[in-house]
Amino acid sequence: MKLSAVLLPSLLCAASASAQYLSAGWNPGQPVPPNPGDAPPPAQTFERAASPSPAPSADASQTPAPAPPAPASSGASIVGGLAVLLGLDKLLTAGPVASLLGKAGVNVSEAIALGAQSPWDQRIPLITDENFEEVIVNEPLTPEEEKERVWFLIISVTAGSNNAAVSKFVDESFDQAYNETLIAGDLPHVRWGRIDYISVTYLTTKWAIWTGPYIVVLTDRGQTLRFFKADRVRITPELLRELLVEEFWRNSPPWKTNFAPGGKREWVLHYYALGLTRVFNFLNRFPRWILMIASGAFASLVMRLLHRNPSPAADAGAGAVQKRTAEEKEAKAKAVVPAASDASSTAVGSSAAAPSTTGASPSKSKGKQRKNAKK
Numbered sequence: 001m002k003l004s005a006v007l008l009p010s011l012l013c014a015a016s017a018s019a020q021y022l023s024a025g026w027n028p029g030q031p032v033p034p035n036p037g038d039a040p041p042p043a044q045t046f047e048r049a050a051s052p053s054p055a056p057s058a059d060a061s062q063t064p065a066p067a068p069p070a071p072a073s074s075g076a077s078i079v080g081g082l083a084v085l086l087g088l089d090k091l092l093t094a095g096p097v098a099s100l101l102g103k104a105g106v107n108v109s110e111a112i113a114l115g116a117q118s119p120w121d122q123r124i125p126l127i128t129d130e131n132f133e134e135v136i137v138n139e140p141l142t143p144e145e146e147k148e149r150v151w152f153l154i155i156s157v158t159a160g161s162n163n164a165a166v167s168k169f170v171d172e173s174f175d176q177a178y179n180e181t182l183i184a185g186d187l188p189h190v191r192w193g194r195i196d197y198i199s200v201t202y203l204t205t206k207w208a209i210w211t212g213p214y215i216v217v218l219t220d221r222g223q224t225l226r227f228f229k230a231d232r233v234r235i236t237p238e239l240l241r242e243l244l245v246e247e248f249w250r251n252s253p254p255w256k257t258n259f260a261p262g263g264k265r266e267w268v269l270h271y272y273a274l275g276l277t278r279v280f281n282f283l284n285r286f287p288r289w290i291l292m293i294a295s296g297a298f299a300s301l302v303m304r305l306l307h308r309n310p311s312p313a314a315d316a317g318a319g320a321v322q323k324r325t326a327e328e329k330e331a332k333a334k335a336v337v338p339a340a341s342d343a344s345s346t347a348v349g350s351s352a353a354a355p356s357t358t359g360a361s362p363s364k365s366k367g368k369q370r371k372n373a374k375k
Contacts, residue, residue: 121175127193129202136222148189150219155195157212166231167213177237187244201280205273217249223261224254
């Protein structure tokens with residue numbers, strides 16, 4: 001009875017058990033099955049509230065302007081300008097130098113980009129020695145367009161001249177006049193351009209321009225030129241517009257001399273400009289800081305040669321010449337002293353003879369008087 005009382009609950013528990021809890025066991029090489037008790041709780045999932053879409057504006061073409069970039073620091077602009085001026089952009093962008101300046105708070109790449117950025121309006125084309133023939137001389141035009149075509153150029157001075165500040169003011173007026181002309185659209189036959197005096201050598205030399213800024217009006221595919229010195233009067237956008245709209249530039253006579261385009265001696269300035277261009281292109285291969293050091297060393301060498309001390313041989317030669325000169329002077333002085341003594345003795349003898357002569361004449365007169373008395 002006791003045994004049956006124990007086996008009956010055991011059979012009931014075995015009958016109520018499910019086979020899904022039975023496992024075949026773990027075999028070697030199989031991954032360890034995870035423990036369901038160690039599984040992390042499921043993450044809480046939720047849906048974001050739908051953000052209200054902005055109502056469409058009345059004018060769909062108007063879009064908010066992007067925020068302007070932060071202005072660069074003055075130190076960065078100064079470093080970039082000096083780097084571009086001295087040709088140190090490659091040296092400053094090297095790893096050690098860039099990291100050192102970065103620790104000082106200067107972004108070298110940004111500074112060099114700001115220093116190399118053009119201060120002028122990018123819509124106005126730059127006229128150089130290389131593209132002058134293509135852009136102006138060989139411009140594809142019809143005969144009617146060729147008669148009306150006018151090129152309005154400004155020769156700007158960026159640095160290295162006393163007129164750099166004046167040129168900057170004239171550049172601003174020139175750019176503003178160009179912008180107003182685009183808005184008005186009343187000068188379709190006029191083309192605008194800019195020449196950098198520092199970078200262009202052949203054109204400025206051939207046109208005999210040695211300083212800036214200048215306003216140049218070109219017609220007849222660059223064969224007729226009129227020059228206006230831009231630092232003599234106050235250049236304003238209104239003045240430039242009036243010069244073009246009213247065609248007041250025709251009242252100024254064109255440059256017609258023997259050295260002008262088409263003149264008898266045009267070839268002189270042509271070959272002179274070619275020579276200067278080759279020299280400039282050769283020197284432009286070197287960094288500017290090397291040219292500064294080389295020019296300083298050359299100037300120092302010339303000053304030393306001009307102010308050098310004479311050599312001992314030169315001193316001996318100079319002493320011999322001085323001694324010879326002194327001897328010649330002494331010989332001349334000795335030759336003059338005897339002549340002076342002879343002249344003085346002659347003068348003494350003549351003075352002594354003169355009293356005797358004067359003394360003899362009274363005695364003769366007294367003898368004549370006695371003879372006359374005897375008679």
